[in-house]
Amino acid sequence: MxxxxxxxxxxxxxxxxxxxxxxxxxxxxxxxxxxxxxxxxxxxxxxxxxxxxxxxxxxxxxxxxxxxxxxxxxxxxxxxxxxxxRPKYNIILRDDKNYPYIRVTVEEEWPRVMMVRKKKRDNARYFGPFSSSSAMWATLKLISTLFPLRNCKGSRLKKRKRPCLNNQIGKCLAPCTGTADRKLYLEHVNNILLLLEGRNRDLTVRLKKKMLLAADRLQFEKAATLRDQISALSRTLEKQIISASHSRDQDVFGFARQGAAVTIAILFIRNGLLNGSRTFFISDSYGDDQSILAQALTQFYDMDAVPPGEILLPFSPADLQLIQAHFHDRTGKKSILKIPKRGDNLKLVAMADTNARQLFEEKEKKEKSWQGLCKAMEKKLHLKRIPEKIECLDISNIGGKQAVGSLVHFLKGEPDKRNFRHFRIKTVEGPDDYAMMREVLMRRLSRGIKEDNLPDLFMVDGGRGQLGMALAVAVELGITEELDWIGIAKEKKDEGEKLYKPGRKNPLLLRSHDPVLLYLMRIRDESHRYGITFHRKLRKKATITSELDAIPGIGEAKKKSLLRHMGSLKRIKTATVEELQEVKGIGTELAKEINSHFH
Structure with missing residues (x-):
């Protein structure tokens, strides 16, 4: 063997x-x-x-x-x-979500705070990832209210004679005008760092001292501002859950198994406060629990995630001492891997285990809900097979330009983004949606036949005409009976959504709140979103390319340098000759040429 x-x-x-x-x-x-x-x-x-x-x-x-x-x-x-x-028999901590970070550009002269999706290897400070995007946006909103910093794009400030609207509504100190108090600005940055580090109580104490000092000096307006900041911080603290009797940083792992499936939950405790969690579902795990937990630890704390000072575990993983030594080498600090037997730490692990078990319950509920929806779809749409895999096609273009076909794939009620596809239209010139649809269908279905991965139900965005085109391609490929077909169209005069089936003269009409119709609309809307997003990117790229390519002396390298330095085409258009000369590779004559082209 x-x-x-x-x-x-x-x-x-x-x-x-x-x-x-x-x-x-x-x-x-x-x-x-x-x-x-x-x-x-x-x-x-x-x-x-x-x-x-x-x-x-x-x-x-x-x-x-x-x-x-x-x-x-x-x-x-x-x-x-x-x-x-990504081997089949190793456990992979898959997480389809792309969790956001908060980035503070401390390396800039006038730092900014922003949301980003990826960490860069730069000197900025990153906080996160945030498992709850709503909590992250709430934090950013609190920061902008308490400590106004600039939010204009670009690491370098463009000088302005008049401040922008943000300054007028108290959301920016307007460093662009040269009148901002730099000491106060950097003080705001330090306060934001304290807030993001979870040291809210330290920040509150610091602000109270300044408020009392301002009041003693009869600076009542400043004292009132500090009072409002303290009040807002206190309300935030009340919402946070105190989970430990200490102020240490901990990650708490929970583990649960049902047959071959395993779930792992991780609670993040910072300064004694529970501020987030992550869960992972491994449907078909290989190996014993000890080796699975060991792989989970080494995978989770990769080059982006940094081990905290203390990691609480439900049981001892394989190679415990080896993993601990590896974490020490990575951080230069001692990360203690503990398997608690009593006290508050044991309660935290029990909480993490409960979260891990809860994931199984959520999966079961979701599966039951999907089974119900699936049976309703079979019955109401008169389908020949169970619609576990559904694909929907949408064509996006403006007058035939930057034409793109977008294909979305839903598996058991959820979007399967690994199988989303964009198709650049190659053979059709001009605004001919039917010909574009035919091209994309031929490419997708021919490949599906070859790779044996056709969906159970194929949905086209449109009425009889679009569905007829799809069926013509299916007849040509000989797969009319291999899958079910349906068209979804919004008719005129507020008649609502209509569903078209092959061989049926009249459309299927479902109630506006019918779960089957709502699910099909969700798939159709996702194909719209996916297609339009890519179409806009193509259009933007074409606009930038055409405008900069029209300037003599601008090749690919200089174009990239300009966009990287300036940040956008709009910024290049408004730049002065002196500002353009700051870009690598752009001399005086070329800077004048670019400036005169746009003016």
Missing amino acids: FPENVTESAPHAPGVYLMLDSRSTVLYVGKAKDLFKRLSSYARFSGAEHNKTTIMLSRVKKVDTIITSTEKEALILEASLIKKH
């Missing part, structure tokens, strides 16, 4: 092994203190026919090994290879 020659060349040394199938696809990545002993254990393995290890080993045709100097190096390499290859 296991390749016989594997153990012959395996060394008695630490390292990483990669199990590959007949197509050289990586099935599993593991590490070992002694590669020979670990691979020998696989060679001797004998389990039940349906055992997961038996099934995996039956597919292994080749094993590659990489020798490392130490077991710690093997741990780091294993995590890196799992992230790269």
